[in-house]
Amino acid sequence: MINANHSQTSSSSSSSYQQTRAHCCFEEWMKLQEKDHSELLQALTSSPDHDHVLDLDQNNKKEEQMRHLVEKGMNHFEKYVDKRSQLAQNDPPAYFGTTWCSTLELPLLWLSGCRPSIYVRLVYALCGIQFHSQLSGFLEGGTLKTGDLGDLSATQLRKVDELQRVTIRAEEKLSEKLASFQENIADAPIADIASWKTLCLCESNRDVDDALREHERNIIGVYAEADKFRLSTLRELLNILNPAQSVNFLAASKKLHLCIHNWGKQRDQSQGQEH
Template sequence: MPSGSPNSSNSLISSYSFEEFYHGWCHRQAQLSAEINAAVHGKSGDEGPVIEERAARLLIARVLGHFEEYYEHKSRAANLNGFALFSPTWCSSLECSFLWIAGFQPTVLLQVVSDSVRDLSPDQTLALERLKRETRINEKVVEDELARIQETVAAPPLMDVIRKAAWPAEMKTSNTESEPMEQLSRALETVIANADSLRVTTGAKVAEILTPYQCLRFLVPAIRLLQSLRISGRERDVLAGTGSDTT
């Protein structure tokens, strides 16, 4: 992971745009989503296995690689400006309202599994329930970590500090390069990394519990949820005059 002084980080930010990557990544996600839908529903639209197991595993591997790419870029972005990931301009206000430590909450993923995969075996059901319990415990650990950072910020509230520090160019003055702010940025980077690690680990364990075809059936609503939040959120922001109609 690249590191350096705050000034060198600012120069790197100008040459690297996570927002540009994110828009391209979402476009590629939409293409993957169409492939998954076709694999699950086929041309008739009726749900049923229309893909061989080997092909299903390859498609799942591509999806995992797609998200791995996202977290690699996100880690880079967090190192350059951890504040921005807590106040992302590339997300709609609706998307931001669902964020849990700069991303989706892992237990939401597990709820989608329960809602979308109805043919779990008894062993799969037990494994999923164990994973839910473990994930709730681990979520609490990360939340406590963020709470400890909040305690180091006397006033104003942490999110106010983050919003002001995320985009210093918009402020008349900025103290984001002071030592306390640099320490806060590094602390937030660590929390984001731990939250992302939990997200990735949870997704990987879900893939281990489910069969390949069950996994594809789960991915259909999981990706649709992300897409719906993005599209609906941008439409709301455009109507409210707080966003653009570009995707």
Template sequence: MPGDHYNADSFKAFFDAWLLRQRNFLDDLLSAESGSPHDGDLQDLISRVLSHYEDYYEKKSRIAQTDIFLVFSPPWFTTYERTLLWIGGFRPGLTFRLVNQSINDMSDEQVLRIRRLRDDVKIEERLLNNDLAKIQEKVAAPPLLEFFRRGGHDGVIGGEEAMENLKAAFQSVLASADFFRRDTALKVTEILTPAQAVRFWAAVAQLHLRIRALGLQEDAE
């Protein structure tokens, strides 16, 4: 709802509920994969799955406005999940590994389009890596270093302003990375047929839930 103020606890509650819906969508995708529904029904399912992810990104952008540093080391993720993060989420290049694993009946034209998209994604990933590296250099520069050394207290000349600039820079690079993630997944979905897209999104959900389960197991031990 507009005006919701997200903190770590409220986002964790949202994320837990979102993961439950993720499991339900996986069941629907696997069921569609094993059956023979019409393309229209498959398209409807894919649209609902995409809306499910849009919901996540919308809530994530709100908490990023509240506390950007939470999103870069999210307490709602397991320790293992946090080791896999790239600018607050998954690396878009992972998409193509999932395409290769889940789909073996692409036409020559589809293979070519996926290959071109993968090459574009590699370039964009490098550019965003460079943007992030520039931001991280600012963290080690005065007056921010002195600001952090004093525990974020006033009295450091330019410290508050530098901190606000740093937050804005992190928010900007996260927004670019999240747009890039969504755009890559949408472009892949457009290249695939509805039946192929169902297999792709099932593979995405399976990987996501498997990583989650492994992380919970490791943290419990």
């Protein structure tokens, strides 16, 4: 009994340690999001008005700066995906649980993150908002400025539309794969436990333990695949946009993510829930 209790305590301590590492990974990512957002916003606000003519060197320098910021943000995202995938190998439940998210964020999650199709929806929303802003300013006597998401070309819109359709189909396939693995919990040998005539609710055997570990690996694989899918979809979308539009989009998407996270924390704290 002493050995069993010691084993349980060690297992609990290890799980708690892994949960802490996963939580720290997420907090580091959010701080990096804030820093990236600040740099993107600075690049946008420091951009000269488009009605002012710039020489070729200035234009090239500005475009290169924006390309650098976009690639820097994508590298940060890729490193975050890799790091949390590594952590998941040590403690899979930490990958699924996301206890660091607020009760506002949890219902929005799809495979431990956002749906990639949300990127496209956000582009359409920003396109409409910024186009109307441009038009209103022009009708009030201002100059019609271009270069943001309100200035997407017909070719860009077609590519975004195609990306949306491909993304939704891929999301459905991943959701189906996850559902299939989840349903496997009702198959033998795991389901055999339900037929045992015993009151012990924690009894298992080697076959069950092996099946549970296999089930865990399968689920982790789907989540890791979803992370890579989020990354690749975002890259494809940014390849459609020009550097200024990419910076505009990334600044808006990071602000939305940060705001939802902060709103959720404030709501939970007001209700006495701590993270």
